[in-house]
Amino acid sequence: MAKSKENEIILLNAVLAALSGVALLVAVWTVATDRFRSGVDMLFLVMVCLMLAGLFAINPLLWAFEKGFIRNPFDKTARAEVAGEHAHAHGGSDAQNILIWVALLVLTAVEVFLAYIHLNLTLMLIILMGLSIIKAALIMAYFMHLKFERMSLVLTIVPTLVVLLCLFVILFPDSFRMLNLRG
Amino acid sequence: MAHVRVEEVTASSDWGGGTLPYRVGHRKLGMWLFIMSDSLTFAALLIGYSYVRVGSDNWPTPFPFYPSIIFSTVMTLALLSSSLTMVFAVSASKRGDKKAARKWLIGTIIGGLTFLVLHLYEWDHLLLDGMRPWENPWGDPMFGATFFSITGLHMFHVFTGILYLALVAIRINKFTDEDVEVSGLYWHFVDLVWMFVFPLIYLLSVDFKPH
Numbered sequence: 019m020a021k022s023k024e025n026e027i028i029l030l031n032a033v034l035a036a037l038s039g040v041a042l043l044v045a046v047w048t049v050a051t052d053r054f055r056s057g058v059d060m061l062f063l064v065m066v067c068l069m070l071a072g073l074f075a076i077n078p079l080l081w082a083f084e085k086g087f088i089r090n091p092f093d094k095t096a097r098a099e100v101a102g103e104h105a106h107a108h109g110g111s112d113a114q115n116i117l118i119w120v121a122l123l124v125l126t127a128v129e130v131f132l133a134y135i136h137l138n139l140t141l142m143l144i145i146l147m148g149l150s151i152i153k154a155a156l157i158m159a160y161f162m163h164l165k166f167e168r169m170s171l172v173l174t175i176v177p178t179l180v181v182l183l184c185l186f187v188i189l190f191p192d193s194f195r196m197l198n199l200r201g
Numbered sequence: 202m203a204h205v206r207v208e209e210v211t212a213s214s215d216w217g218g219g220t221l222p223y224r225v226g227h228r229k230l231g232m233w234l235f236i237m238s239d240s241l242t243f244a245a246l247l248i249g250y251s252y253v254r255v256g257s258d259n260w261p262t263p264f265p266f267y268p269s270i271i272f273s274t275v276m277t278l279a280l281l282s283s284s285l286t287m288v289f290a291v292s293a294s295k296r297g298d299k300k301a302a303r304k305w306l307i308g309t310i311i312g313g314l315t316f317l318v319l320h321l322y323e324w325d326h327l328l329l330d331g332m333r334p335w336e337n338p339w340g341d342p343m344f345g346a347t348f349f350s351i352t353g354l355h356m357f358h359v360f361t362g363i364l365y366l367a368l369v370a371i372r373i374n375k376f377t378d379e380d381v382e383v384s385g386l387y388w389h390f391v392d393l394v395w396m397f398v399f400p401l402i403y404l405l406s407v408d409f410k411p412h
Binding site: 129 | 225230266270390392407
């Protein structure tokens, strides 16, 4: 690779890493100075900053993995794929798929049990959403084969969805005010 | 990797053209992009539902645990199981076993039809109870609007999914195994959306009052 192109990549990654750092700083600053005294709005600001920090950090981190500056601790295939090796695009075995199905059924049973005992609404919402995200991740990873796809496809789909969904939720604090506005 | 010559790197560059950067065919990539946009549609509806629910002071929670929640749990079971049979259909067609793939696809269609029939039965029941998109006997009229639009859109997805799978099952000898896999992606997506609709619309509408 030409030297100037190499420098360009380093510069771009440095800019992205700096942006990520700034977003992280704003989040930390908000928590340190405000400590959520202003309510949900601040929580959402922190969430958005953390999200942006993660988003900007993706590219420098990938570059660092590729160059071998950081060892990817958990994902051997991801490293192999960044290094240009062919992905083995096999899915899971039948036994594994049945296991995932059973796991999904068990998680659903837990959710229904929460409804059965009439758990407090807010607590139930939090637990249900957590369980649903786990279920969605299981379906996407195993049934929809995302775990066995190339890292570039996963990185195109998953962060995009997460960021867009977070952007939807930014409007949410308004709904808490709606009740008071009506008087 | 660090010692590869310049020409080789540029020639094998993912984005240099002539290669598949994602290592998937264009059909599969297209389905993934459709799934992304469609999940945003559902997310918008579900978040809109949560928004009006939080902003309302008489949101109804009319579903008794028995029979409503049990009924929708059975619907969930049907949809989840049809997802499993779809996985088997995809792996059968990957092995080149078209007959088995067709058999599993028919099993998936039966699961989807079960879901659809149960769902329509439930809608019929709610309509008889006097629930409409603009009014209901229990409280905030938006309850009916959100319920019918979200479950209705999902039901429409299940319906089109059944048609899609039926087409694949009928013409399975003409389709490649990637085509079967793409139809499987769509079916799993429909299942995935239900994993959010079921807790948010049904479980959080269980009757909190009597206890």
